[in-house]
Amino acid sequence: MEKFTQLTGIAAPLPMMNVDTDMIIPKQFLKTIRREGLGRNLFDEMRYEDDGKENPDFVLNRPAYREAKILVSGENFGCGSSREHAPWALLDFGIRCVIAPSYADIFYNNCFKNGILPIVLPQEDVDKLMEDAERGANATVTVDLEKQEITGPDGGSIHFDIDPFRKHCLLNGLDDIGLTLERAATIDTFEAEAAQARPWV
Known part of the structure; x- marks a missing residue:
């Protein structure tokens, strides 16, 4: 998993409540177990018209x-449903951070397991960042995970909280497999001792 330390990029405003996982990646695109290629169908029903052409009014279609x-x-x-394809689609599009007042628990946990930082902020801070994001190409925001700080285009900063263990995992690019491999030496020692104590197993 790619490490998340500091991210600077354009922030896109999506001022909607209850954005569910079927809106993020509709059910017809869940036939794959590959993480690549899902970005083209991120927010598919809002990004594209019935004839397949882009909806020019949808935020991610604007230049x-x-x-x-x-x-x-x-x-x-x-x-909505607990599909892991939702963070996969966001990540494949290029979105590595979501900022909102609250999240569904399963989606929130899946973000951390896939290298996306979901930041929870009070509504007034989200409103300020939403205003910043409306600036379009001037909506450059920096998210510093080590400092737990968001810096807006005007230089103002907002602090955010995060669980220390999840912060450690993102900073070091550790998913569940990576966490297990951190203990590889201990596992190898255990397996060697077990094989010696019970050679018949």
Whole structure:
């Protein structure tokens, strides 16, 4: 998993509450177990018209936000079914940080397991960042995980809280497999001792 230390990029505004996982990546795109390629169908039903053409009014189709790395949205982001394809699609598009007042628990946990930083902030701070994000190409925001700080385009900063263990995992690029491999030497020692004590197993 790619490490998350500091991220600077365009923040895209999505001022909607209850953005569910079917909106993030509709069910017809869940047939794959590959993480690549899902970005093209991120927010598919909002990004594309019935004839397959892009909806020019959707935020990620606007020129200023096509390379967005941060998404600012409303309460209860990621609600709905527990599909891990939702963070996969965000990540494949290029979004590595979501900022919202609250999240659905399963989506929130899945973000950390896939290298996305979901930041929880009070509504007034989200509103300020939403205003910043409306600036389009001038909506450059920096997220510093080590300092737990978001710096807006005007230089103002907002502190955010994060669980220390999850922070450690993101800073070091550790998913569940990576965490296990951190203890590889201990595992090898255990297996060698077990083989010696019970050679018949």
